[in-house]
Amino acid sequence: MTTPIRTYRAVSTSRLAESPTFSIAVTFLGGLTESQQSAFEHAAYRWTRVIVGALPAADVDGQSIDNIVILAQGVPIHGHGLEGIMGQAGPTHLRAESSSAALLPAKGVMTFDAADLAMMEEGGTLFDVITHEMGHVLGIGTLWADKGLLRDLGTSNPTFVGAGAMQEYGKLLGTGQPTPVPVESTGGTGTAYRHWRRTVFHYELMSSSIAGPGHPLSRMTVASLGDLGYQVDLDAADAYELPDPLTLAQAGVLVPHTAPIDAGAMLPVLPVVLRQPTYVEPQVPGIEGTTEEGRMVISGFQPPPITGGIKRGVKRLEDAQLHVTHESVRPEVVRLINSYIETRERRHTDHFWDVMAEIITIAVGARIADKEPPLNKEEVWDYIDVTAVFWNTWNHPR
Numbered sequence: 001m002t003t004p005i006r007t008y009r010a011v012s013t014s015r016l017a018e019s020p021t022f023s024i025a026v027t028f029l030g031g032l033t034e035s036q037q038s039a040f041e042h043a044a045y046r047w048t049r050v051i052v053g054a055l056p057a058a059d060v061d062g063q064s065i066d067n068i069v070i071l072a073q074g075v076p077i078h079g080h081g082l083e084g085i086m087g088q089a090g091p092t093h094l095r096a097e098s099s100s101a102a103l104l105p106a107k108g109v110m111t112f113d114a115a116d117l118a119m120m121e122e123g124g125t126l127f128d129v130i131t132h133e134m135g136h137v138l139g140i141g142t143l144w145a146d147k148g149l150l151r152d153l154g155t156s157n158p159t160f161v162g163a164g165a166m167q168e169y170g171k172l173l174g175t176g177q178p179t180p181v182p183v184e185s186t187g188g189t190g191t192a193y194r195h196w197r198r199t200v201f202h203y204e205l206m207s208s209s210i211a212g213p214g215h216p217l218s219r220m221t222v223a224s225l226g227d228l229g230y231q232v233d234l235d236a237a238d239a240y241e242l243p244d245p246l247t248l249a250q251a252g253v254l255v256p257h258t259a260p261i262d263a264g265a266m267l268p269v270l271p272v273v274l275r276q277p278t279y280v281e282p283q284v285p286g287i288e289g290t291t292e293e294g295r296m297v298i299s300g301f302q303p304p305p306i307t308g309g310i311k312r313g314v315k316r317l318e319d320a321q322l323h324v325t326h327e328s329v330r331p332e333v334v335r336l337i338n339s340y341i342e343t344r345e346r347r348h349t350d351h352f353w354d355v356m357a358e359i360i361t362i363a364v365g366a367r368i369a370d371k372e373p374p375l376n377k378e379e380v381w382d383y384i385d386v387t388a389v390f391w392n393t394w395n396h397p398r
């Protein structure tokens with residue numbers, strides 16, 4: 001299919017928002033039929049009814065972005081040893097932490113397998129699935145941990161603790177008491193900790209499975225966007241009530257769905273955090289000189305040369321037949337290493353980072369291959385710290 005690249009922009013017309021308002025630009029890169037593109041347009045329109053206030057412009061790779069741009073495409077994924085993969089959706093670039101819209105996405109991607117799109121269209125779930133995945137690009141599930149809004153990760157009862165969503169959940173419960181919102185704890189990467197718990201919320205749009213058309217976008221989901229930092233219009237939500245568990249159990253719908261929307265299917269995207277255009281690199285005194293090797297890298301001033309390390313790591317994953325590609329693993333490895341460098345400002349040599357990149361690539365790749373939750377940033381940082389302590393005592397050939 002050869003469709004020209006075109007961009008559709010949905011603009012919020014809410015009476016609540018002052019001009020300028022929130023907008024979602026969807027750039028179609030190809031591989032989508034007209035009706036599929038129309039589902040993306042309707043989904044963008046749906047979200048601009050609940051998110052209303054404009055975000056500050058962001059600079060991504062020299063391009064100034066109003067609010068958010070989403071790249072959308074259909075590609076043949078199956079038949080490349082990736083039968084279980086439906087696609088990938090999530091933010092790719094987040095606004096700087098120092099921005100007034102800290103960490104809110106500037107750019108995202110939604111890539112679907114062409115055959116899956118056709119199947120969903122036939123089954124009537126296309127609009128709901130696209131809307132759901134666009135919700136992830138906007139930050140639902142994908143930014144919860146980064147925003148510090150999750151509690152009790154790793155237990156069977158993780159919860160979302162944003163004030164707005166807790167208040168709406170209390171209303172749904174009928175108690176009126178703000179209550180931590182149950183989050184999905186089962187399923188692999190892409191499902192656990194990224195959705196409302198399916199056994200509690202069942203057919204709500206952002207719970208972890210989509211069984212048919214017409215999933216409501218609740219006030220609780222809208223309020224959770226407010227908790228992320230968006231200006232929202234709660235009254236633009238759909239009517240939604242908690243399902244009665246007995247009725248659901250009797251209807252047999254609490255049996256785990258064989259094909260929940262993200263089951264082994266939607267690969268997570270690991271975004272990079274942008275720097276403010278006005279961001280000034282911190283000046284660290286006393287690091288102008290070079291070491292005796294002449295190879296000291298001032299991290300944060302200069303990206304470490306980790307490409308070779310990632311290549312070697314991917315090679316080892318390929319040798320182990322783990323089916324992990326450079327493209328699938330690189331963004332997370334870069335993100336983990338950059339997050340360490342930006343936060344801790346530790347200085348290490350090129351060689352150190354090259355070797356760390358190889359080790360982290362293998363760890364990240366194994367998680368992806370096993371469909372397990374992504375590596376915890378803190379875990380990786382500790383590991384880098386520990387490695388650094390021993391580094392100079394190792395005898396490591398170049």
Ligand SMILES: [Zn+2]
Pocket residue numbers: 132133136190194195208261262
């Ligand atoms: Zn999802």
